[in-house]
Amino acid sequence: MFNLFKKKKKIKAYLHSVIIPDEGWTKVSEDNEAIRWVNPQQSALIVLHFFDKEPDIPTAQDLDYLKKFYRNIAAASNGGTIETDIVHIHNIPCVKTIIKIPQEETGMAYIASITIPFENCSYVIKIQADEIGITGMRDALILDRLHKAGEVEIDEENMKNWFEDPYDPDFKQGTLMNKSELEKYDHEFPEHPLSIARSLIRSIAATIIFKKEIKELPSFKR
Template sequence: MINIFKRNKVNINSINIPDFGWARSVENKNIKQWINEEQTIALSLNFFDLKPDLPSIKDIKSLRDFYRNQIIEYNGGIIEVDLVEIKGFKIIKTIFKIPQEPTGMMYLGSLTIPFEKCSYVIKIQAPEVGMTGIRDSVIGNKLLNENVISIGENGYENWFEDPYDSKFIGGTLMNKSESIEFDSEFVDHPLSRVREILSEIQKEIIFNKEFEKINKFKK
């Protein structure tokens, strides 16, 4: 006997996020992508119709280790890996940095929303463009004057550090200028924009009713 009652199934359209009035550049069953007018930031909603490969959403240390091991393969580093709850759903919030050629950084922010048999990832990609390193230079000089950092044989000392493991030295570590406390001084910096956009999405994201019958990620 054929079951005529189909179980509700989520898809790319089951989550709605603000697009900030940006132009949509890609739309299919797996991804929606928007680009800002200046073509300096890409925002995307990604749907993965398969079981998530995450180690856990209950153990933040294992999550941070998991993402750290992934990002150092690209010579990158962690800015933030945290668990947040948005409208009843547990979500992994991440911000990474990856060096660009010849100079500057690419900042990658994401909200990963895992379920038992599928997941969504909201991504923001924002590279440094034009003259790079201004934020680093200004804050570096400020912290030098305040004796927070010093200059050694290999440049600044006490400048780079993984935010969760002070002994870790791989990849491209977060530096002190990338702290959120300095975003207000550099509102157009790509890292500041990534944080701002993630914050807006966290406030405005909408989960459709299909999720009421979808099993959550339990690991």
């Protein structure tokens, strides 16, 4: 007799169920949970993570909540938010973030990520690009331009209209985003780590491939 109440087979996903483009990157390590590459031309680290457990993000639907959530995470490391957004990749709501964290000596580390959540697992693509060598050139050039245009005021104590969280002008903790970090300046500084991180995460989001089992996973409801 056939068992009409047979349990539905659980769909299982793996690290290699998600494929991101390999455009000449150098693979530096791989295990069951992550693949790591470096982009030697752009001094960037690219990582594809697989977490075989419930996602630790609070939501993939409430953008205002996500902005607060990642703003506080960045500030806890004395950093700041550059971008928080919900993007749809192959019709799956994903969380995209870009934050900056001050490095020990000088300059910033820019970390761009996309979290692809499901009910019982998640993938995270992370790119880290650090300022090396002479730092602050982008900031200085744009600051000088905006100051001369009267858009930024500088006095002995502070700079007005230069540092600001992109979503909450009243938030003052951490190292806030500055006007030079707006995306509209990336084309002027294509080798800047923020431009690199932003370009790479955009390219990956547009070209990522999901294998069949990914499309059958139970969705993330929150």
